[in-house]
Amino acid sequence: MNRFALVFRLPIIVWQGLFFLGPLFFMIVMSFFLVKNYRMEEAFELKNWARMLTRGYVWDSYWYTLGMAGSATLVATLVAFPAAYALAFRVSAEVRRWAIFLLIIPFFTSYLVRTFSWYVILAGSGVINAGLGTVGFGPYTMLNTPFGTVVGYLTLTLPLVVILQTVALANIDQNLVQAARNLGCSPPRTLISVVVPLAKTGLIIAALFCFILSFGDFVAPYYLGGSKPPTLPILIIDTTKSGQQWPRAAVVAVMMMLTLFAIAATAIWLAYRRRIAS
Amino acid sequence: MSGRIATGLLLGWLLLVFVFIFAPIVASVIFSFNSDRFPTIPLGSFTTHWYDTIFADAEIGEAARNSIIVSLSTSVIATTLGFATAYTDYRYRFRFKGPYLALILLPPTIPLIIMALAMLAWLSWIGASGQLWSIIIAHSVLTAPFAMAILRLRLHQIDPDLEAAAWNLGSSEWRALRSVILPFCRPAIISAACLTAAISFDEFAVAWFVSGLNKTVPVIILEIVQGNIDPQVNAIGSLVFLTSMTLVVLAQLFFIARVGRA
Amino acid sequence: MKDPLVVLSGVVKRFGTFTAVHRLDLEIAQGEFIAIMGPSGCGKTTTLRMIAGLETPSEGEVRISGQVMNDVPVHERDTPLVWQSLALFPFLNARENVEFGLRMRGVDTVERRRRAMEWLERLDIGAFAERSVDTLSGGQRQRVALARSLVTEPRILLLDEPLSALDAHLVIRMQGVLTRLQRELGITFVHVTHSQSEALAMADRIVIMSEGRVVQIGRPREIYRTPGNRFVAEFVGRNNILSGISRGDAIETALGTFPAAGLPAPGRPATLVIAADLVEISQAPRDGAIPCSLISEEFVGATVTLFLEAADGTELKVQVPERALGELNQHAGSRYHLSWPADAGHVLTET
Numbered sequence: 001m002n003r004f005a006l007v008f009r010l011p012i013i014v015w016q017g018l019f020f021l022g023p024l025f026f027m028i029v030m031s032f033f034l035v036k037n038y039r040m041e042e043a044f045e046l047k048n049w050a051r052m053l054t055r056g057y058v059w060d061s062y063w064y065t066l067g068m069a070g071s072a073t074l075v076a077t078l079v080a081f082p083a084a085y086a087l088a089f090r091v092s093a094e095v096r097r098w099a100i101f102l103l104i105i106p107f108f109t110s111y112l113v114r115t116f117s118w119y120v121i122l123a124g125s126g127v128i129n130a131g132l133g134t135v136g137f138g139p140y141t142m143l144n145t146p147f148g149t150v151v152g153y154l155t156l157t158l159p160l161v162v163i164l165q166t167v168a169l170a171n172i173d174q175n176l177v178q179a180a181r182n183l184g185c186s187p188p189r190t191l192i193s194v195v196v197p198l199a200k201t202g203l204i205i206a207a208l209f210c211f212i213l214s215f216g217d218f219v220a221p222y223y224l225g226g227s228k229p230p231t232l233p234i235l236i237i238d239t240t241k242s243g244q245q246w247p248r249a250a251v252v253a254v255m256m257m258l259t260l261f262a263i264a265a266t267a268i269w270l271a272y273r274r275r276i277a278s
Numbered sequence: 279m280s281g282r283i284a285t286g287l288l289l290g291w292l293l294l295v296f297v298f299i300f301a302p303i304v305a306s307v308i309f310s311f312n313s314d315r316f317p318t319i320p321l322g323s324f325t326t327h328w329y330d331t332i333f334a335d336a337e338i339g340e341a342a343r344n345s346i347i348v349s350l351s352t353s354v355i356a357t358t359l360g361f362a363t364a365y366t367d368y369r370y371r372f373r374f375k376g377p378y379l380a381l382i383l384l385p386p387t388i389p390l391i392i393m394a395l396a397m398l399a400w401l402s403w404i405g406a407s408g409q410l411w412s413i414i415i416a417h418s419v420l421t422a423p424f425a426m427a428i429l430r431l432r433l434h435q436i437d438p439d440l441e442a443a444a445w446n447l448g449s450s451e452w453r454a455l456r457s458v459i460l461p462f463c464r465p466a467i468i469s470a471a472c473l474t475a476a477i478s479f480d481e482f483a484v485a486w487f488v489s490g491l492n493k494t495v496p497v498i499i500l501e502i503v504q505g506n507i508d509p510q511v512n513a514i515g516s517l518v519f520l521t522s523m524t525l526v527v528l529a530q531l532f533f534i535a536r537v538g539r540a
Numbered sequence: 541m542k543d544p545l546v547v548l549s550g551v552v553k554r555f556g557t558f559t560a561v562h563r564l565d566l567e568i569a570q571g572e573f574i575a576i577m578g579p580s581g582c583g584k585t586t587t588l589r590m591i592a593g594l595e596t597p598s599e600g601e602v603r604i605s606g607q608v609m610n611d612v613p614v615h616e617r618d619t620p621l622v623w624q625s626l627a628l629f630p631f632l633n634a635r636e637n638v639e640f641g642l643r644m645r646g647v648d649t650v651e652r653r654r655r656a657m658e659w660l661e662r663l664d665i666g667a668f669a670e671r672s673v674d675t676l677s678g679g680q681r682q683r684v685a686l687a688r689s690l691v692t693e694p695r696i697l698l699l700d701e702p703l704s705a706l707d708a709h710l711v712i713r714m715q716g717v718l719t720r721l722q723r724e725l726g727i728t729f730v731h732v733t734h735s736q737s738e739a740l741a742m743a744d745r746i747v748i749m750s751e752g753r754v755v756q757i758g759r760p761r762e763i764y765r766t767p768g769n770r771f772v773a774e775f776v777g778r779n780n781i782l783s784g785i786s787r788g789d790a791i792e793t794a795l796g797t798f799p800a801a802g803l804p805a806p807g808r809p810a811t812l813v814i815a816a817d818l819v820e821i822s823q824a825p826r827d828g829a830i831p832c833s834l835i836s837e838e839f840v841g842a843t844v845t846l847f848l849e850a851a852d853g854t855e856l857k858v859q860v861p862e863r864a865l866g867e868l869n870q871h872a873g874s875r876y877h878l879s880w881p882a883d884a885g886h887v888l889t890e891t
Contacts, residue, residue, distance in 0.1 A: 004451045005370060008362045009378070012422075015359060016381045019419045023396035024388070030399050083295040086288035101530070102296070108476050108522035109303050112499045113515025117302035120309065120317055120507070127305070130318045159299055187284075216389020218483070223503065233391040240487070246399055253392045260389070442594055443627035445614035447688070448644035453615075457643075461631045 024257075031250035038244045052251040057229070062255065065231040068146060068221065069214040072153035076161045076210045077203070079154070084165035085195075088172075100166065103159040114155050115219050122148060122224070144226025152220020157210040164209065168202020169195070204271035208264060215260060232256050303519070310512035317509070328513035338498055338514065344410060345479055345494040352417040353475035359418065360425025360470055365459065368433040369441075383423045393420065394487035401488055408490025416488055417478040424477060425470035432466035433459075465532040472529035476522045543606075545570045545696060545728050546591060551600035553586050553752075560586040562752040563600070570695075573722050573729045575743035577736065579775065583752040584732045588698050591730065592619045605695070615644070620689035621698040624705070626681055628673040634684045635660060635669040641692045659687040663717070679710045683717070690721070697722075699731040703738060715741050736776055740764060748772050766886055770811060773888065778816040778845060780856050786810045791887070794852050795830050800885040811888040816845060816857040818884035821876050823868065829877035832856055848876060 034043040052058050087096050106114070121127045122142040129139040142148055172195060180194040181187075196203070214220075218233035227234050232252055239249040310329070314322035332338050363382045367375070385393065397416045401407035406415070440462070444454035460467070482496035489497055495518060502508050544567040553561040561583040568574050576584040589595040590602055593614040602609045609617060620641065628637050638656040647655070660666045663683040668676055673684060682702060689697055699718075703711045719742050722729045733739055739746050740760045748756045748763065748771075756768040767773040773781055784793035786803040791812050803810055825831070832848035835855070844865055846858045856878055860868070868876070 005366070008366045009370075012359050012363050012366075012382055013378070016419065016422075019397075019400075019415050020381065020385055023393070023400035026400040026403060027392075027396040079295065082288055083292040086285075086292040090285050090288055099292075099296075103299070104526070105523070106299055106303065108480065108526050109306075109519045110480055110482075110496060110499060110515050112482060112496060112503060113306050113511055113518070114302035116499075116503050116511050116515070117306040117309070121301070121305055123316075123318075125316070125318055127318055154298070155302060158295065162295060187281075212387060212389065216391050218391055233389070236391055236395055240395060240398070246395070249395055250399065253395050256389065256392060264387070437625050437627055439623045439625045439627035440629065442614070443621070443623055443629075444640070444644075446592055446594070446617075446619070446621045447641035448615050448618070448692070450613070450615050453644060457640075458629060461629075464631075 027250045028254055030247050031254055033247045035245055035247060040244070040246060048247045048251045052248055052255075058235070058252070060229050061232055061235050062259075064229050065215060065221075065233075066259070068149055068225075068231065069153070069211050071146075072150050072157065072214040073207050073211040075150060076154055076157050077165075077207050080158060080161040080165050080206070081203075084162050084169055087162070087166045088169035096166070096170065100163055103163050106155075106159045111156055112219060115152055115223050118148075118151055118155060119143065119223055122151065143224060144228060146225065149221045149225030152224040153210075153214040153217060156217055156220065157213045160213070161206045161210050164202055164206035165199070168199040168206070171202070172198045201271045204267050208267040208271075211263060211267075212260060215256065306512045307516050307519075309509055310516045312509065315509060316507055328509045329517075332510055332513050332517075335510075337493075338495070341493050341495045341498045344492055345496075347410060348413050348417060348485070348494055349475040349478040351411075351414045352421055352478040353471045355414065355418040356422040356474040356478075357425045357429075357467060357470045359422040360427075360474075361429050361463070361467065363422075363426045364429035364433055365455075367430060368436075382426055385420050386423055390420075390481070390483040394484040397484055398487040407488050408492070410489075410492045412488040412490075413485050413492070413494065416484045417481060420481065420484065421474035421477045425474050428470040428473065429463060429466050432463050436462055468532045469529040472525040472532070476525040476529075479518065479522060479525075541567045541569055543570065544568055545572075545605060546730070547601075547603040548587070548590070549601050549603070551587075551590060551597045551602060553583070553590060553595060554598045560752055561590070561597075564752075564754060566747060566754065566757075568728060568730060571726045571728060573719070573731070573742055573744045574747060575731045575733055575739035575745075576747045576749060577733055577739045577776075578749035580734060581751075582749040584734075584749050585700055587749070588621070588700055588730060588732045591696075592621050592698055593617045594621075618692065618694050619696055619698055620692065620694050621700060622685050622689050622702040624701045626685040626702065628681060628684060628688075630672075630674060633670050633672055634665065634676065634680075637673060637684055638687045638691050640688060645692065655691055656687070659691045660684075663687050678706050679714065682706065682710075682714055686717070686721070690725070694727065696728040696730065699729060699733075701733050701735075703733070704735070711738070718742060748775065750775070765815070767813060767888070769888060769890055773811075773813045773886075778857055778859060780814045780816060780819065782812045782814075782854070784810060784812060791885075795850055795854055796828075798885060799882045800887050801883070802887045802889075804889045808889070811890070813886040813888060814880050814884055815886075816859040817843075819856070819858045819878055819880050821846070821858045821860060821868065821878055823874075823876060825877050826879060829879040830856070832876050832878055834871070834874045834876065846876075848878065 030040070031048055032044045032046065034041050034045055034047065087099050091099070123129070124139050124141065124143070128142070132138040132140070142151075176198060177190060177194055180190045185194065216233055218231065218237055221227060221231040222234055230238065232255070236249045236252050239245045239252065308321070309317045311324050311326065312322050313325040313327065359382070363379070367379060393416070397412075398407060401412050401415070406412055436459075441454050441458055444458045445451070449457060480496060482500050485494050486497045486500055493501070495514060499511055499514055502511050546568040548564050548566045551561060551564040552559065564583075564587060566587075576587060578584050586595055590597055591604075593609065593612060597610060604617070604619070629640065632640070635653070635656050638659055639652045642652040642655060657666060657669060660669050663686060665680050665683045665687075668680055673681060676684065685702065703714050706714060715738060718729070731738070731743065743760060745757060746760055746763050747754055750771050756763060756772045758768070763772065764777050767776060767779070770781060773779045782793040782795060784791040786806055786808045787797065788803065788806040790797050790799045791803060791810055793812060798812060800812055822829070830850055832850050835847045835849050837847065838845040839862075842862055843859050844862050846860065848856050848858065850856060858878060
């Protein structure tokens with residue numbers, strides 16, 4: 001290989017090796033370190049693992065986080081689908097382009113500020129309850145509930161899910177849809193047995209991204225969900241920031257990575273599987 | 279006409295989804311000009327008080343300076359790394375290309391909180407945490423994939439004979455890169471630089487963990503939000519939004535419009 | 541050949557396990573217009589790219605003006621190529637495209653501009669000098685690509701099917717431009733094409749390649765009238781090819797025995813090639829003529845090719861002028877009789 005090619009290939013390997021693989025690898029190693037007198041010591045002990053895996057609150061967090069991220073994924077998928085369907089099939093290409101551009105905007109607004117906005121909107125004396133109050137309803141408690149958490153998760157993920165679903169649906173070969181209609185398939189049946197299977201890969205990938213983002217988010221469950229119970233990311237923050245228990249935080253992080261890896265592998269397998277077993 | 283009704287329902291639903299997505303953004307801009315400390319309906323009076331306080335706040339000024347340094351440096355490094363990988367992917371075939379590409383493309387699939395912990399631990403282990411450039415390093419890793427994706431898309435549009443034509447007309451590989459590949463990619467390079475700068479400007483989780491005392495704007499927001507209800511957040515958020523949108527619109531003008539045309 | 545400009549000796553090019561070019565030997569003279577022709581995948585473009593240095597031979601040598609070029613990098617060769625895609629730089633205007641090679645050679649701005657304009661005018665596109673190449677027509681782009689390659693006054697110009705994307709009437713015009721330039725400049729043109737009309741119309745010599753090997757080299761008329769083997773007979777022109785056994789002064793085939801010259805010793809296998817335009821056709825039976833029935837016809841304007849079938853199933857082709865068709869009053873299944881003069885047959889000794 002000549003020097004020219006190396007100049008383009010090597011730096012990235014070194015850089016990502018040092019600052020991407022390095023940190024992740026070190027984190028795994030660190031989960032076996034010990035902390036004494038607020039100082040981390042190199043060791044190879046299973047103590048952190050033993051401690052974290054035997055604590056009930058860790059498992060409570062684990063299942064709660066999994067459940068909340070899973071619910072958010074389900075809700076986001078169902079809420080986004082009709083919108084994506086409308087964008088893919090019921091508007092002009094021009095409108096679709098603009099809509100997608102609009103959907104990109106939220107990525108460049110601070111997620112923290114948007115969450116803070118929801119906090120103010122959803123609060124007991126906030127905009128929604130004040131509005132409902134004038135017509136004699138409420139007030140409803142929306143903050144510090146799972147509902148608040150899901151609203152936060154959707155704030156983070158919904159634009160991306162709509163975009164990915166729209167792209168998946170818009171890329172469907174329209175001839176196949178028309179062929180189905182021509183063969184006597186009713187519109188609802190066409191949707192279920194032709195459109196959804198054709199867009200399957202994109203729909204699953206969208207859901208997977210939604211899950212990954214929700215699973216790793218600490219802002220929504222903390223500010224809108226009231227951290228009752230704390231999710232895994234909140235657990236990582238608390239463990240890291242107070243008491244310098246980085247190795248224990250690393251245990252939680254590795255648990256999250258393994259979970260995500262298993263879910264991503266399953267999702268990708270489902271997304272790209274050729275035949276649908278029936 | 280059941281088709282008409284279905285279309286109406288779908289478009290109505292689409293509108294609701296957009297309302298949900300944009301409600302917090304619009305609300306935050308409105309609240310930033312609202313006199314109430316805790317905004318509700320009916321709204322209080324118009325004020326620029328919250329903007330005045332943030333402009334008077336030295337800590338926020340310092341954070342803004344830090345944010346600008348971090349996002350500009352990140353965009354330079356990430357765009358360079360992204361270009362090198364995109365070009366390698368475009369031009370060469372080699373063994374282990376899959377792992378090579380995964381190395382640069384995977385970071386966005388790892389939750390930020392995990393990257394934050396891993397970066398904090400590793401950088402402090404090698405004695406590189408708590409600095410402004412700690413954030414720059416971390417952000418470059420996180421944003422390089424986006425630069426890579428944009429540049430790769432652009433290189434996908436190039437006539438593969440173009441570079442060879444330059445060699446054939448007497449350019450060395452370096453010269454051809456400078457006189458053919460770079461000019462061809464220029465809109466995408468500007469676009470990638472804007473995009474990576476915007477992402478870096480907004481990122482708070484990793485920055486919060488590795489920054490130590492060198493806070494960026496999003497980290498300040500995080501700290502304010504953790505304290506009381508303070509509409510300063512809305513004012514800062516609106517300004518950050520303005521900055522990021524400027525970058526995105528620039529990116530759009532330089533790149534997305536071109537892709538659309540080609 | 542005395543002092544050839546380009547010599548390829550024993551050149552082999554492998555891509556992984558696939559061999560694109562097998563032991564190629566070829567000499568190209570100074571000032572010659574040579575066409576390399578063959579079906580796609582025959583190795584013609586790979587051969588051209590090896591001359592340009594865009595591919596490195598796996599074995600053998602490429603010499604230009606006596607110098608071994610194998611390790612000379614592309615940009616130091618001065619072997620400009622006119623690309624099939626034209627490969628005009630989209631971010632430069634027409635004049636800047638033409639200036640590119642001069643810029644790489646460090647020619648100063650004023651001189652560069654003068655020489656570029658000179659070439660643009662020579663190719664009748666001076667008026668478009670400042671236009672973006674995206675706004676030019678196919679023919680104009682072609683001329684910009686040509687000017688860009690010739691502006692450095694090379695000894696050799698390589699052409700990789702540059703005319704393939706043009707409309708038919710423009711192809712003829714560009715063929716005229718190319719032959720005129722080549723005569724005026726007196727430099728070597730190596731033109732790769734799969735179009736026999738281009739090769740036959742322009743080249744001094746034609747190299748026919750098949751599956752990575754040269755199968756015949758010759759002047760256009762030689763290639764057309766006396767194909768060296770069955771592949772060339774099938775690829776060039778429109779020929780009837782009959783396998784048979786030599787009887788000394790005649791060849792015995794499934795359709796009958798025909799007198800022919802140049803046959804091998806009696807009893808040896810041989811092949812008789814009769815060009816479709818030399819076959820005579822009539823409706824009335826004639827002595828020694830082969831009775832056939834019409835299967836289909838291909839109408840390309842001034843000439844029409846009729847496809848017929850003999851009693852034993854052998855397919856035969858006849859090319860007739862379109863105006864002669866009226867007399868034949870043809871329709872599918874019509875019966876005809878075919879024959880050809882004894883000197884129309886060309887004998888291949890290989891089978």
